Amino acid sequence: MPKKVKPEDRRIQRTRQSLQTALSELIVEKGYEKVTVQDVIDRANVGRSTFYAHFESLDQLLLSGFEPLRMQFEDFLSGTTFDIESPWALSLAMFQQVQKQKGGYITLTHIQKFLHGYLLDHLKQGLPKRNKNIPPELLAHYVASTFIALMTWWIDNNYPIPAEKMNEIYRQLVEPGTMAIMMGA
Amino acid sequence: MPKKVKPEDRRIQRTRQSLQTALSELIVEKGYEKVTVQDVIDRANVGRSTFYAHFESLDQLLLSGFEPLRMQFEDFLSGTTFDIESPWALSLAMFQQVQKQKGGYITLTHIQKFLHGYLLDHLKQGLPKRNKNIPPELLAHYVASTFIALMTWWIDNNYPIPAEKMNEIYRQLVEPGTMAIMMGA
DNA sequence: TATGTTTCTGAACACCATGTTCGGTTATAC
DNA sequence: GTATAACCGAACATGGTGTTCAGAAACATA
Numbered sequence: 001m002p003k004k005v006k007p008e009d010r011r012i013q014r015t016r017q018s019l020q021t022a023l024s025e026l027i028v029e030k031g032y033e034k035v036t037v038q039d040v041i042d043r044a045n046v047g048r049s050t051f052y053a054h055f056e057s058l059d060q061l062l063l064s065g066f067e068p069l070r071m072q073f074e075d076f077l078s079g080t081t082f083d084i085e086s087p088w089a090l091s092l093a094m095f096q097q098v099q100k101q102k103g104g105y106i107t108l109t110h111i112q113k114f115l116h117g118y119l120l121d122h123l124k125q126g127l128p129k130r131n132k133n134i135p136p137e138l139l140a141h142y143v144a145s146t147f148i149a150l151m152t153w154w155i156d157n158n159y160p161i162p163a164e165k166m167n168e169i170y171r172q173l174v175e176p177g178t179m180a181i182m183m184g185a
Numbered sequence: 186m187p188k189k190v191k192p193e194d195r196r197i198q199r200t201r202q203s204l205q206t207a208l209s210e211l212i213v214e215k216g217y218e219k220v221t222v223q224d225v226i227d228r229a230n231v232g233r234s235t236f237y238a239h240f241e242s243l244d245q246l247l248l249s250g251f252e253p254l255r256m257q258f259e260d261f262l263s264g265t266t267f268d269i270e271s272p273w274a275l276s277l278a279m280f281q282q283v284q285k286q287k288g289g290y291i292t293l294t295h296i297q298k299f300l301h302g303y304l305l306d307h308l309k310q311g312l313p314k315r316n317k318n319i320p321p322e323l324l325a326h327y328v329a330s331t332f333i334a335l336m337t338w339w340i341d342n343n344y345p346i347p348a349e350k351m352n353e354i355y356r357q358l359v360e361p362g363t364m365a366i367m368m369g370a
Numbered sequence: 371t372a373t374g375t376t377t378c379t380g381a382a383c384a385c386c387a388t389g390t391t392c393g394g395t396t397a398t399a400c
Numbered sequence: 401g402t403a404t405a406a407c408c409g410a411a412c413a414t415g416g417t418g419t420t421c422a423g424a425a426a427c428a429t430a
Contacts, residue, residue, distance in 0.1 A: 011377055011426060036416060047379040052418065109298070134354050135345075141338045142331070142358055149330030153323055160320075169319055173327055176361035196397060196406055221387060232408040237389060 016054060018044035020065055023058070024106060032062070032107050065104060066111055070118070072097045077122055088171050091147055095163035095170075098151065102159060108152045119144040134181055146174050201239060203229035205250055208243070209291060217247070217292050250289060251296055255303065257282050262307055273356050276332055280348035280355075283336065287344060293337045304329040324363065331359050 022044035026035045037058060041051050055061045076090050098105050108115070123140040150170050154161065161169075207229035211220045222243060226236050240246040261275050283290050293300070308325040335355050339346065346354075 009376070009427065015378080037418090038416075048418085049380075049420080050378050053377080057417090113294070133350075134357070137342075138335070138338055138354070142334055145334030145337075146327070146331060149327055149334070150323070152330075153326045157322075165318075169323070172319070172365070173362040176365060177358040180361060181357065194398065194405070200407080222389090223387075234390080234392090234409075235407055238406080242388090 012054075015044075015046055015050060016064070018046055019051065019054065019061055023061055024065070024104070027106050032110050059110075062107065062110060063114060066115075068101065069094065069097055069105070069115075073118065073122075088167065091170055092164065092167040094147075095151070095154070095166045098155065099159055099163040105155055108148070108155050112148055112152070116144050116148060119147065139178065139181065143174065143178065146170070197239075200229075200231055200235060201249070203231055204236065204239065204246055208246055209250070209289070212291050217295050244295075247292065247295060248299060251300070253286065254279060254282055254290070254300075258303065258307075273352060273360075276355055277349065277352040279332075280336070280339070280351045283340065284344055284348040290340055293333070293340050297333055297337070301329050301333060304332065328359065328363065331355070 019040060022040050023035065026039050026043060030039075035058065037048070037051060040046075040058070040061070041048055055064065072093055073090070076093055120140055123143055124137065147170065150166060150173075154166055204225060207225050208220065211224050211228060215224075220243065222233070222236060225231075225243070225246070226233055240249065257278055258275070261278055305325055308328055309322065332355065335351060335358075339351055
């Protein structure tokens with residue numbers, strides 16, 4: 001299990017940074033499935049025991065790279081009331097955050113489950129409880145999935161479209177179908 | 186005169202069947218990630234070498250369970266011209282197929298990538314090449330993703346809604362957004 | 371610059387999963 | 401009934417995981 005560490009020590013920062021970028025590079029080269037702990041610590045020039053002092057597993061290390069995105073999400077949720085208009089502001093913020101960190105979000109596919117669950121939890125609270133014959137959980141699942149779908153495509157295709165336009169497209173695709181349902185509640 | 190098809194050796198059928206159901210059960214019990222080859226062959230009462238004589242890996246075995254779905258997809262594509270109306274007939278057929286095999290499609294999440302690629306290839310051909318500022322590949326990606334999203338939810342929640350209604354919902358959600366775009370091509 | 375503390379090191383270890391091989395044993399098709 | 405194929409299972413090589421620990425190195429501080 002990972003030790004508790006004070007983040008101010010330079011060695012800690014360096015170690016974490018090295019491991020993250022090493023993993024990032026290796027994912028591009030071989031794909032996440034084929035990356036081993038040994039690969040990562042060799043590339044990062046970090047001792048084996050050091051790795052396990054910081055992260056429980058490769059998955060943890062991978063997940064740690066998505067902290068900024070998660071924090072942005074948290075910030076948004078704590079600062080806004082969740083109304084019908086605001087979801088698009090959130091999605092825009094996330095498109096922008098990802099674009100800003102170009103290259104940092106290579107493997108959305110592998111944190112899909114995590115991200116999906118995250119979105120889901122908060123979406124459930126904001127969506128109408130009743131509507132014409134579509135279960136609200138299904139609606140939440142749908143909205144989260146569509147967002148991740150577009151984000152995934154966007155990242156995999158190397159950001160060929162600016163964040164703002166992506167968000168507009170997202171809205172164009174998802175809004176018509178969902179609005180009709182949410183209004184008839 | 187119908188073609189004479191040599192029926193496969195019973196032992197082969199039995200072995201494959203045993204392995205498939207063993208895997209299926211184990212996934213429910215422990216989750217796919219934690220299932221090992223040893224678990225499967227123990228449960229199925231099959232020799233280790235036999236396993237590898239039939240499947241390259243656990244993934245292969247998992248994938249083999251989705252053959253019916255894949256075949257249905259193929260059948261549909263070879264028998265129909267791909268017009269604006271037909272996608273909903275295909276999705277309905279697949280909802281029905283999955284419902285028929287209840288319990289056989291436990292881990293859609295693990296073949297998502299496979300299924301997605303499959304859908305994508307064929308969707309690309311049927312979608313309009315130009316439309317107002319949304320890349321056709323993105324549109325194809327979107328349609329495939331939404332379908333898988335609904336299917337996943339449906340399976341994970343143990344088929345709480347009949348296939349026909351699921352398809353209706355799918356259509357309600359996806360059609361409004363995509364139609365507007367495809368029409369303005 | 372000296373000091374006490376924290377982090378890093380790396381080799382050794384136990385453990386477990388993968389995938390292959392092969393001589394011997396069934397079960398099956400015909 | 402017989403030839404053939406499929407199955408068995410133990411043994412083996414390979415390689416990844418996660419832990420441990422004593423010593424070396426880097427750090428903050430003063």
